[in-house]
Amino acid sequence: MPGRWNLLILALCLSFVVVQSSCPRGYSLSRRQCIDDDECAEDEDDPEYIGPCGEHAVCYNTIGSFYCQCQEGFISSTNTKNFSANSSATCQDVNECVENPGLCGPNAKCFNTIPHYSCICGDGFQTTSGVESFHDGDNVTCRDMNECEDENVCGENARCINTPGSYHCVCNAGYGLESGRSNFSGGQELCKVSIPDKCLIDKTICGNGTCHRGAAGHYCACHSGFTNYGNNQSRCTALDCDVFKAHLTEEFPVARDLVTLLKNGCRALTESEDPTELDGGDIMARLLSLIDELLSGKPFKDNRKVSTFLDLVENTLGLIGPFITPPGTTRSTTHTELELLVHMGADAPQGPVTLSSKQARLGIQLETAAGDLSNYPGFTTVSLLSYANLNDSADGFFSGMKPKAKQRFRINSKVVTVTVSNRNTSHLNESVRLTLYHLNQTNENNHTCVFWNSSEGGGTWSDSGCSVLESNSEYTVCSCTHLSSFAVLMALYEMEDKFELQLITWIGLSLSLICLFICILTFSLIRSIQSPRTSIHLHLCISLFIAVLIFLAGISRTESEVGCSVVAGLLHFFYLAAFCWMCLEGIQLFRMVVLVFNTNFKTLYMMAGGYGVPALIVGISALANPKGYGTERYCWLNLNSIWSFFGPACVIIFVNIVFFLITVWKLAQKFSSLNPDLDNLQKIKAFTITAVAQLCVLGTMWIFGCFQFEEGTIAMSYLFTIFGSLQGVMLFVMHCLFSKQVREEYGNILSRCCAPRKKSYSEFSSSYSSRAQASKSTRDTGESHI
Known part of the structure; x- marks a missing residue:
């Protein structure tokens, strides 16, 4: 028995060893089961135990194993997120201040700590929440401490x-x-x-005033007509209050209240009174509001009004400049952009300064703006004011310019006004640099820098004292030795009245009149060819006939402004009507050849499209710009309104070209199918003649007219003159001579007029009936005569 118990105990021990040795790594045997070991468990007996991952790391237990991650604010030396304890990785502190230099924001310093960082405001600043330190994301910033x-x-x-x-x-x-x-x-x-008593040291310290010594130093009492703008220690300078006279309100009654306020405030300054009425910010707001009101209406179109307007603006800015809080202000309204720089102090400022707006940029030396230092008033102001649409009111006044032959001018920038505190700006010792951006970009190097001269002929643009430093398609840089209101002019060149062009025009238009008159008789009197399509031909010819007749009779009759405007309006209407009938011509041809419709336009719809659309366009154009009809040389649209004609014309031409290309393509297919034995030369000849003729009828020669606004387009001028003047002849050849049926009718008419004997009534009736039936058949099938 004892031997058996020993054997049993030995077997149990061996089985335990076998089971224990069968648990994998990371597990331990408990009650004959393999249980996961928690390698991350803390040692309660050793409070300094740091775990298997080392310092600044967190241990994460997994089934049968574990892994390590660095704490927030640390990063592993191997730049991996997870690592094992048996690796060489260690957790190192992250220096957030180096990794992100702008982490703490402006006026704050970043200090790295372990494991994080802290932001502390710099000297003279404190946190908005009152805390001593903060972190990014705490919604805390550093603001200036007002030590005063x-x-x-x-x-x-x-x-x-x-x-x-x-x-x-x-x-x-x-x-x-x-x-x-x-x-x-x-x-x-x-x-x-x-x-020391400065009144005794410098007897001219007050200029045009009396120097007095007070408890706080000297002060100046200005003589009548002089002021130091409320700064009693500044030199007294002259101030002309007569610039705010009643004539300003005569030109602009809405400026009455502002002029009265400026006049009273100016008088208070020159009489050594307290200028309580001169609130610089309030007057500036009133001035900009007045400018918006004046420029939101119709253009002045009067050079005296432009001069009065600019004088009021310049004098007002010069008066209120010293009453604006330094360093100045920037304001923008519907029609203005203003930047005003103000410097206060006994010492005059020095160095360059730049003021800018969306349409202009000014570069000036502060010494130039301050003026004579021996009479320095104690402040310096510089302002740049640009207007949204004053160029519309000031355009056209170029009597101060000396244009070349066939040259005229147009404003190509916003008008800007430059003012400084220096009262003597008629001739500056150092020129100012002004950059003006173009309204219309062009590659032509034909820009001129100008200023508004109010003293010549009521007001005009002049280039005296201004020169161009640089000019490209986007802007022009001007250099001027005086200050005023400035702009950039673009030179335009009118087409020369060459005798050859005039001769071509008169001969071509005369032939067109004859041919159009024959076309009108043909389409209105010969019943056998009448159809909706010939109705379009008829009205196209009528529109062109009237337009050509008015052109020949009244294009140069500019003696009467009203009569010239009427001629320009009629030409605008009838040429647009011709284009609309051309469009209907193209649509009808497209329907006949491509869609093969037997239905036709209703007469009411044709009339609405042919005459109603141009009447609507002319009406809107005349209401929007009534001054756009008539120029100095011709009774036609001026440049501001020319696109009310060329815009619709270009749209119609584009539509017709699309229809034309589709029609030619379909015609080419029909030529191939109807004449399979026709060789390539005959095919090309057939639809090329058709294509060229149809292109001319649809008015694409008017494209050449778009190139008549610059110098050096003489070739385009000849092309436009030849094709435009002979359009009536082309219509006659296209729709009459190329039509077999019309030629037959012409032959019958000539034979009846020239034959020695007359046909019997029955013979004439029979032939006429057969022709009418053939004509009806042609109209019903919708085939083109071309």
Whole structure:
């Protein structure tokens, strides 16, 4: 028995060893089962135990194993997210301040910590929430601390001026610093040295005023007609209040209140009164509102009104400039863009400055804007004001220009006004640089820099004192030795009245009149060819006939402005009507050849399309721009209204070309199917003649008229003159001579007129009946005569 128990115990031990040895790595035997080991479990007996992953790492247990990840703010040395304990990876701190330099935002410093970072505001700044440190995403920023709010920060006899992140102190008038510096920080120095009596040292310190010594230093009492703009320590300068006279309100009654306010405020300044009525910001808002009201109406078209308008703007800006808070302001309204720079101080500013708007850019030296330093008023202002549509009112006044032969001008930029505090700007020691962007971009190098001269003939554009430094398709850079209102002019060249062109025009139009008259008789009197399509031919010929007749009779009759406008309106209507009938011609041809419709246009629809559409276009154009009819040389549309003709004409031409290409393609297919034995030369000849003729009928020769607005287009001028003047002849050849049926009718008419004997009534009736039946058959099938 004892031996058996020993054997049993030995077997149990062996089975335990076998089971225990069968658990894989990461598991341990518990009650004869393999249970996962938690390698990440903490050792409660050892509080300093850091775990299998090392410092700054987090252990994550898995079934049969585990893995490690670095804590937030750390990264593994192998740049992997997960790693094992037996790897060489360690967790290193991430320096967020180096990785993201702008992490803390402006006016704050970033300090790296383990494991994170902290943001601390710089000197002179504090957090918006009051906390000492913050992180990105806390919605906290650093704002400037106003040190000047602390009581007596600068001591006695000084005033505090806050700056971003700091401040400085400036001594009051009559006091200064022993070091001679102009400013100091609180606690460093005190303003205790009394300034000597400047009235005795410099007897001209007040200019046109009397110098007095006060407790805080000297002050100036200006003489009548002079002012120092409320700054008693500044030099007194002359101020002309007569510029705000009643004639301003005579030209522009809506400016009455503003002119009265400016006049009263100006008088208060020159009489050493308190200018309480001169609120710079309020007057500027009123001025810009007045400009919007004036420019939102009809263009002035009067050079005296333009001069009065610009004088009012320039004088107002010059008066209110010193009352705008430094460093200035930028404002934009419906019709204006204004940038105003203001500098205050006893010392005149120096160096270049740039002002800009969407349509212009100004470069000027501040010394130029300040003017004579011996009479410096204690402030410097520079303003750039651009107008949205003043160019419409000021266009056309070019008596101050000297154009070349056949040259005329048009404004090609926004009008801008430049003002400075310097009162003497008629001849500057250093020129200003002004960049003006073009309204219409062109590659032609034909731009001129000009200014508005109010003193010549009531007002005109002049290029005196201005030159072009650079010019391309987008902008022109101007250099001017004086200041005023400026613009850029584009030179346009009128087509020369060559005798050859005039001769071609008169001969061609005369032939066209004869041919169109024959066409009108043909389509209206010969009943055998009458159909909806010949009705389109008839009205096309009538429109062109009337247009050509009016052209020959009245195109150059510019003596009467009203009569010339009527001629231009009639030409606009009848030429547009011709284009509309051309469009109906193309649509009808397309329906006949491509769609093979036997139905025709209703007469009412044809009349609405042929005459109603052009009447509508002319009516809208005349209401929108009544001054667009008639030019100085011809009774035709001017450049501002020319596209009310060429726009619809180009649309119709494009539509007709599309129909034309489809029609020619279908005709080519029909030629092949109807004449399979016709060789290639005959095919090409057949539909090429048809194509050219139809292209001419549809008016594509008018495309050459789009090139008549620049110099150097003489070839286009000849092409346009030849094709345009002979359009009536082409219609006659196309629709009469090329039509077999019309030729037969012409032959019958000639034979009846020239034959020695007359046909019997029955013979004539029989032949006429057969022709009428043939004609009816042709109309019903809808085939083209071409």
